[in-house]
Amino acid sequence: MRPSTIRYFLKEGFSGLRKNLLMTVASIIAVAACISIMSFSYCVVSNLQYMMDQMEDSIGISVFLEGDVTSEEIESLKTQISQIEHVTNVTYVSPADSLDKLKDEWGADEDIFIGLDDENNPLSHSFQIELDQIESQDAVLTALHNIEGINEDNVEYGQSVSELLVKISNVFQIAGIIVMLILGVISVMIIVNTIRISVVNRRVEINIMKYVGATDWFIRWPFIIEGIIIGLIGAIIPSLLGLPLYAKTVSLFYNYVPFVANFIRFRLTGDVFSFVLPAALLFGILLGVVGSVTSIRKHLQV
Amino acid sequence: MIRLQNVTKVYPNGSRGVEGLNLHIKKGDFVFIVGSSGSGKSTLIKLLLKELDPTSGEIIINRVKTNDLSRKQIPYLRRNLGVVFQDFRLxxxxxxxxxxxxxxxxxxxxxxxxxxxxxxxxxxxxxxxxxxxxxxxxxxxxxxxxxxxxxxxxxPPILICDEPTGNLDPETAWGIMQLLDDINKRGTTIVMATHARDIVDAMQKRVVTLNKGHIIRDIEKGGYDDEA
Known part of the structure; x- marks a missing residue:
């Protein structure tokens, strides 16, 4: 393609936007609104996923062993547990370790543990089991109960919490994806409509172009450029507004509800927007191309 | 340069645009296509421009059988064809x-x-x-x-004119005809659909007369109503 041809396409593309200025501005705003909501949905969904991952790291299953156990028995049980599917890590915790941990947690009130030491320790031998994902919990529990020496009474896990979390997170994620899909389609329709008006305004021109031997792509390019410009500006606006807004929201959350920060962390602004920014721009460009190619198709049939 | 072999165009509504046309136009020819409204002049022009495809028969332009051209190739066919319309289309x-x-x-x-x-x-x-x-x-x-x-x-080697003088007064029309004649003398093949009797009579070029989709006269050098 010649540089002069590219210049011609750009000139025609921009002039098309200028001639329908009102429509151009309206569709940029509409596309920006759609992309804003899509980005917002993404923030919610990706943060939920992030929090789920954190939960999965912290939620595990504890198995407590009754009475005295020999080190051979401990090794054998550990091997058996490790072999269960979905189990990523098994840690043996001796009664002494448990006591130390308790003392640490109580800190200044350590005094209440006076009289308890390695010789006189009421705590049990236990295993901390980590899973690959919360959803596997049921399967792992069943498998644990089948191991000799372990029964339901000495297994502990965060049943209600984990199930609820999975459900909530799934609902939000599905809703978020549906919202993104619907808005994607709406954005395409908005751009199609704007470009269509531009195409109708220039159908005489298109007609003449066809008669003097213009290829379909030569006719399409100016309209594709129009579409891309609408899509790009429509994507840049929400990205630039969204970035500081997200950072601010997260910091407000941490400031006003500080205890939340103890068990929930939001994704870092940089992490979120290093995806949102290029994704929005790419989506904007894609919108422009799909929208303009769709709207011009009918008018090329000469 | 242009050859039509047994070309028939039936529109989707069943009306016949042209039927069984056989026409051969040589390089450097100046051909008038005449006939009353509905005689098939416009259909013929559209077939030449591949704006329409024939229902049956073959159209060969500049050694290319246009029936076989794909959508992508049409622009390159049209670069061989200059077009002038009655309504200018500027x-x-x-x-x-x-x-x-x-x-x-x-x-x-x-x-x-x-x-x-x-x-x-x-x-x-x-x-x-x-x-x-x-x-x-x-x-x-x-x-x-x-x-x-x-x-x-x-x-372009071929210039197709669809009633180019239709919207012009006689004097102006004559100026355009002289220009077309000049262009023809420089080697361009010209096909001109018209029902301007005076012009056709004065130019004394080849005249192809259409009536109800058929060629009823084809005179090498003549006027609007001349018998073959």
Missing amino acids: LPNKTVYENVAFAMRVIEAPSRIIRRNVPAVLSLVGLGQKGRSYPNQLSGGEQQRTALARAIVNN
């Missing part, structure tokens, strides 16, 4: 110069060649001084000259 928001340059831009001619050829063609059609004017500042004849300049600027 772009009102572009100057005369830009209207003509547009045709070269579309086939991606280099800017250097555009700057060289457009003024040359404009002076050929007698509009050397009108390059900066807009179509609405021109007379009908000047507008048609602009359209003509646009049609020939890419130097």
